[in-house]
Amino acid sequence: MRAGGPRLEAEGLVRSFGAATAVDGVDFRLEPGQVLTLFGPNGAGKTTLLRLLSGSLRADGGTLRLDGAPLDTRSPEWQARVGVLSHRGFLYAHLTARENLRFYADLYGIADPGPRIEARLAAVGLADRADDRVREFSRGMAQRLALARTLLHDPDVVLLDEPWTGLDAHAAAVLRETLEALRDGHRTVVLVTHNLTEGLELADRVAIQVGGRWAVDLPASEVDPQAFPAFYRQVVEGGSP
Numbered sequence: 001m002r003a004g005g006p007r008l009e010a011e012g013l014v015r016s017f018g019a020a021t022a023v024d025g026v027d028f029r030l031e032p033g034q035v036l037t038l039f040g041p042n043g044a045g046k047t048t049l050l051r052l053l054s055g056s057l058r059a060d061g062g063t064l065r066l067d068g069a070p071l072d073t074r075s076p077e078w079q080a081r082v083g084v085l086s087h088r089g090f091l092y093a094h095l096t097a098r099e100n101l102r103f104y105a106d107l108y109g110i111a112d113p114g115p116r117i118e119a120r121l122a123a124v125g126l127a128d129r130a131d132d133r134v135r136e137f138s139r140g141m142a143q144r145l146a147l148a149r150t151l152l153h154d155p156d157v158v159l160l161d162e163p164w165t166g167l168d169a170h171a172a173a174v175l176r177e178t179l180e181a182l183r184d185g186h187r188t189v190v191l192v193t194h195n196l197t198e199g200l201e202l203a204d205r206v207a208i209q210v211g212g213r214w215a216v217d218l219p220a221s222e223v224d225p226q227a228f229p230a231f232y233r234q235v236v237e238g239g240s241p
């Protein structure tokens, strides 16, 4: 892994579904090792933007660059570097927790994955459920396993879409510790969340997407946490920040 993590840049990203433009000309520059938290109302196009970054969706226009070079999000090199936690989970219901991680370890070509799998299961508090099938899991347990899967191959770009979904207080605390551990300066992270407090605390940069566009893009150091909920509401309701 390169010291400092990758620099990720977007210019004029656009993606429409029929007549609706979900992502409408997004530009950003995410410095190596930064955590960007992206807020925005339902339907603002945040998930669509993450999907453009992860490669699960193609942009209609615009460019992405990784460390200054054009980024092909479909390339195996990118897929090996990016970890994605999304609503979909990407888990196999008929496999056990351990078998799921084993499957992904094989997919990523991880040598001798056993110890890493056990460590990830323990880190998300699923060591004692490792042999249970995912179809028997609660939503929160599946979310924990999805987090373990996301980080299994030690990605240096991490994309997280509403990672708190379905988590109880203990699991939320585990998630927070996990996300804090990702702030090691070697990873570049995009976190999409509706959780203003947690999202702000973890961020180096803060953006607010409204109607497919970035209405706000600020260093987190310039955001007053006390004033942020009112500021956010004003931005979303269309007032000038």
Ligand SMILES: Nc1ncnc2c1ncn2[C@@H]1O[C@H](COP(=O)(O)OP(=O)(O)OP(=O)(O)O)[C@@H](O)[C@H]1O
Pocket (backbone or CB within 6 Å): 017, 020, 021, 022, 040, 041, 042, 043, 044, 045, 046, 047, 048, 049
């Ligand atoms: N696969 C799709 N087909 C058609 N329309 C889509 C598709 N994915 C997203 N959209 C539309 O694009 C817009 C943005 O959706 P998106 O899921 O990106 O928003 P979001 O900001 O992540 O919302 P939320 O906070 O509710 O998760 C919405 O109008 C949605 O209906």
